[in-house]
Amino acid sequence: MPEAPRRLTEEELAVDPVDAARLLLGCVLESTTPTGTVGVKIVEVEAYRGGDDPASHCYRGRTARNDVMFGPAGRLYVYFVYGMHFCANVVSSTDGVPGAVLLRAGEVVTGLDLARSRRPGARGDGELAKGPARLTGVLGLDRVHNGVDLTDPDADVRLYAGDPVDEVFVGPRVGVAVAVDVPWRFWIDSPAVSTYRRGTRRTRGTA
DNA sequence: AGGCTGATCACCT
DNA sequence: GGTGATCAGCCTC
Numbered sequence: 001m002p003e004a005p006r007r008l009t010e011e012e013l014a015v016d017p018v019d020a021a022r023l024l025l026g027c028v029l030e031s032t033t034p035t036g037t038v039g040v041k042i043v044e045v046e047a048y049r050g051g052d053d054p055a056s057h058c059y060r061g062r063t064a065r066n067d068v069m070f071g072p073a074g075r076l077y078v079y080f081v082y083g084m085h086f087c088a089n090v091v092s093s094t095d096g097v098p099g100a101v102l103l104r105a106g107e108v109v110t111g112l113d114l115a116r117s118r119r120p121g122a123r124g125d126g127e128l129a130k131g132p133a134r135l136t137g138v139l140g141l142d143r144v145h146n147g148v149d150l151t152d153p154d155a156d157v158r159l160y161a162g163d164p165v166d167e168v169f170v171g172p173r174v175g176v177a178v179a180v181d182v183p184w185r186f187w188i189d190s191p192a193v194s195t196y197r198r199g200t201r202r203t204r205g206t207a
Numbered sequence: 208a209g210g211c212t213g214a215t216c217a218c219c220t
Numbered sequence: 221g222g223t224g225a226t227c228a229g230c231c232t233c
Contacts, residue, residue, distance in 0.1 A: 048214075055214060063222065082213050083225030089214095102214070121211080123232085133212060176214060194212095197230065201215080 005160035010151050013073035013092050017047035017099040020073070020092035021186050024101055026162035028109060029088075031139040033156065038118075038139050039110030040129050041162055042103055043190035046173045048089070050098035054178040058098035068147045069098045076157055078136070078146040085133035086142050090150065090159065104132050104174065104185070105192045126191035175199050 008027065013020050030039040048056040050069075057066040057079065068077040069091055077089040077100050093099030106129040108115040115128050115138045122128050129135040136142075141157070150159040165188045173185045177199030187193045 046214085057214070060221080065223065079214080080224070082215070082227085085213065087214075131212060132214090173214080175212095178214095195230080197213090199214080200229070 005162075007151060007153065008074065008159045008161055010072055010074040013090065013151075014094045015073075015092060017049050017092045017101055018184060020090065020099070021045045021047040021101045021184070022168060024090060024103075025168060025186060025188050026165040028160040028162050029090075029103065029106070029139065029150075029157065030110060030160065031141060031145075031157045033140040035140065036114045037111050038108065038115045040106035040135060040139060041109045042106045044103075044105035044185070044187035044193045046102040046104055046186070047092075047184040048100050048102060050093075053182075055173060055176045055182075056098065062098070066098070069100045071095060071147075073099075074149060074151040074159070076141075076145055076148040076150055078141055078143060080143065081133065086136045087132040088136045088139070088141050088145075102132060103135055105130050105187070105190070105194050106135050107190055107192050108138065124191075128192075130192045131194045171196065177201050 024042050027042050028039050050058040058069050062070050072095040073092050075091040077091050081087050089100035089102045091100045108128050118138050119128050129138045148157050169187050170183050171185045
């Protein structure tokens with residue numbers, strides 16, 4: 001058995017999403033479902049803020065959908081994307097202030113067999129959680145996990161502190177069509193880091 | 208050339 | 221405007 005991992009607290013996550021993003025690098029997100037437990041070491045994240053961030057779900061105020069992002073830090077914000085997948089965020093900022101960190105990629109550190117079975121097509125283990133939808137999928141997270149308190153020891157999903165990271169890389173957020181100049185994507189050296197892609201605006205239907 | 212992913216789009220309340 | 225859903229681009233074979 002490894003050392004007893006330290007759980008992240010609401011307090012340390014109740015900071016600006018940019019700071020929370022750096023804090024989350026190297027941490028481990030662990031998810032337990034009826035099928036088993038999978039843990040992922042976070043290697044790539046993106047910060048999303050509120051009214052001042054055009055790329056944020058909270059840019060236009062509080063709704064039932066983004067409500068969790070306005071709540072206390074340390075909660076899990078899961079959203080449905082492109083009609084097929086889910087993406088997971090760790091809520092940051094103080095209660096009432098919107099902010100979250102999108103988990104973009106990770107390395108599976110627990111439950112490797114289960115993780116592999118959830119991603120039959122993966123060519124290598126480094127690819128299992130490479131990309132936000134893959135990460136969420138390998139952890140077995142979906143809509144029902146929205147709002148889970150990651151600081152609760154009894155929760156199905158928990159967040160643990162990891163080994164200190166040495167070098168943090170910074171760049172613009174992936175797949176975002178607006179605020180491209182804001183360098184709010186952070187990652188550490190890992191084969192699981194996803195490749196950069198600029199956001200695209202779909203062509204309008206009518207000419 | 209095909210498969211896979213994904214902070215966008217189009218429609219309904 | 222909010223919520224539920226899809227097809228254009230990127231990556232690999």
